[in-house]
Amino acid sequence: MFVLIVGCGRVGSSVARNMLREGHEVSCLDEDPEAHARLEVNLDRSWEDSGGQFTVGTALEEEALTAAGIERADAFIASTDGDNTNIVIAQIAKRRFNVPTVIARILDPLRAEWYEKQGVNTICPTRVAIEMLEKEVLEAAGTS
Amino acid sequence: MGEGSGKYIIIAGAGKVGWNLARELIDKGHEVTVIEDNRNRYGTVEQELEHNIQYGDASELWVLERAGISRADMVIAVTGDDEDNMLICQVAKEKYLVDRIIARVNNPRNRPHFELLGIKPYVSATDLILRLLEHEVPDYGLVHLLDLPEERLEIIEMMLGDDSRVAGKRVGDLSMPEGSLLISILREGLGGFVPTPDTVLEAGDEVLAVLDPGLEEELKSFFGSDGNSAG
Numbered sequence: 001m002f003v004l005i006v007g008c009g010r011v012g013s014s015v016a017r018n019m020l021r022e023g024h025e026v027s028c029l030d031e032d033p034e035a036h037a038r039l040e041v042n043l044d045r046s047w048e049d050s051g052g053q054f055t056v057g058t059a060l061e062e063e064a065l066t067a068a069g070i071e072r073a074d075a076f077i078a079s080t081d082g083d084n085t086n087i088v089i090a091q092i093a094k095r096r097f098n099v100p101t102v103i104a105r106i107l108d109p110l111r112a113e114w115y116e117k118q119g120v121n122t123i124c125p126t127r128v129a130i131e132m133l134e135k136e137v138l139e140a141a142g143t144s
Numbered sequence: 145m146g147e148g149s150g151k152y153i154i155i156a157g158a159g160k161v162g163w164n165l166a167r168e169l170i171d172k173g174h175e176v177t178v179i180e181d182n183r184n185r186y187g188t189v190e191q192e193l194e195h196n197i198q199y200g201d202a203s204e205l206w207v208l209e210r211a212g213i214s215r216a217d218m219v220i221a222v223t224g225d226d227e228d229n230m231l232i233c234q235v236a237k238e239k240y241l242v243d244r245i246i247a248r249v250n251n252p253r254n255r256p257h258f259e260l261l262g263i264k265p266y267v268s269a270t271d272l273i274l275r276l277l278e279h280e281v282p283d284y285g286l287v288h289l290l291d292l293p294e295e296r297l298e299i300i301e302m303m304l305g306d307d308s309r310v311a312g313k314r315v316g317d318l319s320m321p322e323g324s325l326l327i328s329i330l331r332e333g334l335g336g337f338v339p340t341p342d343t344v345l346e347a348g349d350e351v352l353a354v355l356d357p358g359l360e361e362e363l364k365s366f367f368g369s370d371g372n373s374a375g
Contacts, residue, residue, distance in 0.1 A: 084227040
């Protein structure tokens with residue numbers, strides 16, 4: 001599988017490394033050239049020598065997406081630090097480039113919920129954290 | 145609501161554009177709420193607009209709901225961030241079913257994205273200035289006055305040079321490219337007028353034509369000189 005990950009922060013870079021380790025082809029796009037260093041955390045070779053691809057560019061620029069290989073991507077992950085950016089580029093990946101699997105990380109539960117209903121595949125870490133916290137608190141309170 | 149002509153308008157972004165728009169619209173008797181997420185900017189603008197501005201991030205749904213988006217007649221997104229403007233307009237239109245939206249495009253290269261998401265109309269200051277520039281420089285060639293992509297029509301303007309192949313010809317004798325029509329002539333001293341078949345074109349005339357998209361080059365060489373038929 002060819003995976004394109006846009007936004008190479010803590011989440012994006014970890015997913016990228018894991019996918020690469022599992023034998024997938026991985027391409028990352030980030031506007032910050034320094035993001036490349038994150039990809040190499042705990043790698044004994046460089047990201048490129050390990051088989052990864054890294055492109056510097058803005059996610060909204062079609063040239064950058066094309067350079068990063070969006071036209072042959074099987075999966076697209078939008079994990080920049082901006083919810084709105086992720087929502088917009090996920091729709092571009094889906095509607096313009098027809099990427100089969102598109103997933104957007106959306107931190108705001110309300111936006112995540114609505115866009116999920118509109119057919120955008122979303123992951124909302126905030127919602128997960130809320131659920132875990134509630135469960136933890138209730139369990140701890142129940143056992144004490 | 146819905147009485148009289150006053151509308152309820154929400155403006156996202158209290159920059160120069162948003163603030164001045166709000167002023168004008170309030171003057172015209174509309175009800176306006178501006179939403180601004182920069183605390184300092186909010187503080188500055190609030191001194192003048194008072195209850196007409198709210199502090200918050202307009203791309204958060206609860207902020208839009210607090211501003212009363214469900215009864216808004218129009219949402220105008222003029223923040224300095226294109227993704228924010230796209231999201232605010234998409235949500236306004238598709239979730240809250242707001243009748244009219246207007247978006248500002250900061251980076252003209254993002255125009256295709258606004259179109260992809262069905263966000264229109266949009267306004268790009270860069271494009272407007274470029275058009276004015278084109279208009280100020282007739283040598284530039286053909287000037288787009290109006291594009292109606294849905295209707296598949298364009299209106300263009302072109303100055304006839306001294307060496308124009310149509311200068312001196314009767315309009316009735318012109319064989320305009322199929323799919324185009326001469327609709328008006330602007331002539332020094334006469335202003336604009338609608339030509340008749342007997343009107344004779346002169347060098348220096350500015351001609352306005354309506355045409356099917358894609359005929360620009362053909363029209364350019366039609367009105368141009370014999371020497372540069374390729375445009």
